[in-house]
Amino acid sequence: AQKITQTQPGMFVQEKEAVTLDCTYDTSDPSYGLFWYKQPSSGEMIFLIYQGSYDQQNATEGRYSLNFQKARKSANLVISASQLGDSAMYFCAMRDVGGSSNTGKLIFGQGTTLQVKP
Amino acid sequence: NAGVTQTPKFQVLKTGQSMTLQCAQDMNHEYMSWYRQDPGMGLRLIHYSVGAGITDQGEVPNGYNVSRSTTEDFPLRLLSAAPSQTSVYFCASSYGWASQYEQYFGPGTRLTVT
Numbered sequence: 078a079q080k081i082t083q084t085q086p087g088m089f090v091q092e093k094e095a096v097t098l099d100c101t102y103d104t105s106d107p108s109y110g111l112f113w114y115k116q117p118s119s120g121e122m123i124f125l126i127y128q129g130s131y132d133q134q135n136a137t138e139g140r141y142s143l144n145f146q147k148a149r150k151s152a153n154l155v156i157s158a159s160q161l162g163d164s165a166m167y168f169c170a171m172r173d174v175g176g177s178s179n180t181g182k183l184i185f186g187q188g189t190t191l192q193v194k195p
Numbered sequence: 196n197a198g199v200t201q202t203p204k205f206q207v208l209k210t211g212q213s214m215t216l217q218c219a220q221d222m223n224h225e226y227m228s229w230y231r232q233d234p235g236m237g238l239r240l241i242h243y244s245v246g247a248g249i250t251d252q253g254e255v256p257n258g259y260n261v262s263r264s265t266t267e268d269f270p271l272r273l274l275s276a277a278p279s280q281t282s283v284y285f286c287a288s289s290y291g292w293a294s295q296y297e298q299y300f301g302p303g304t305r306l307t308v309t
Contacts, residue, residue, distance in 0.1 A: 081237075110296075112297060122238075127295065129294060129295055168237060172294050172296075172298075174292060180245065180292060181226060181289075181292025182240055182243060183228070183287075185237040185239070186237055187236060188237050
């Protein structure tokens with residue numbers, strides 16, 4: 078069965094420093110997508126970055142990059158130059174379409190709360 | 196575009212009452228889904244739909260019904276509310292179900308069952 082694991086319930090980072098949020102996943106399907114979402118205290122879910130299982134290069138979106146290590150089944154989010162507005166809950170999620178399911182369900186990890194210190 | 200809209204934003208129900216959470220999207224997305232978010236548990240999939248007339252169960256479907264009569268709307272029905280259904284409910288949609296399509300989320304409905 079597909080599974081996403083985020084082992085860091087909470088993290089602190091100093092403003093302007095970089096931080097890495099860990100995510101490991103488990104799937105037997107060859108075709109899948111990995112996503113990171115941000116949930117600020119206001120509650121909305123904000124899409125940050127996507128990495129496809131066949132992508133050769135790590136995805137980047139502004140200050141966000143995804144460190145994709147396929148053999149290790151990890152998809153860590155790196156936030157460079159942290160800002161106070163980055164304080165939020167971060168969710169890693171996986172969407173797979175291989176195998177017999179073929180239904181594109183999005184499975185979420187439990188989330189990591191990031192606090193940026195001034 | 197309004198994106199994904201959900202109503203109501205907040206709701207309090209008594210045990211045993213029924214209600215419908217509304218979800219609509221104006222992006223012509225085929226794929227829609229409902230999640231619930233409980234503290235410390237991330238988001239869990241309740242039901243999803245790959246197109247009008249087609250729905251299926253997710254991880255935690257018990258106590259909930261859905262239907263998809265149009266592409267735009269995907270209501271979630273609570274048949275007989277229980278305190279265990281106190282949660283924040285999110286509706287989401289995406290263009291398709293292929294792995295590269297991000298899901299767009301609505302603002303959420305905070306439901307309390309007493």
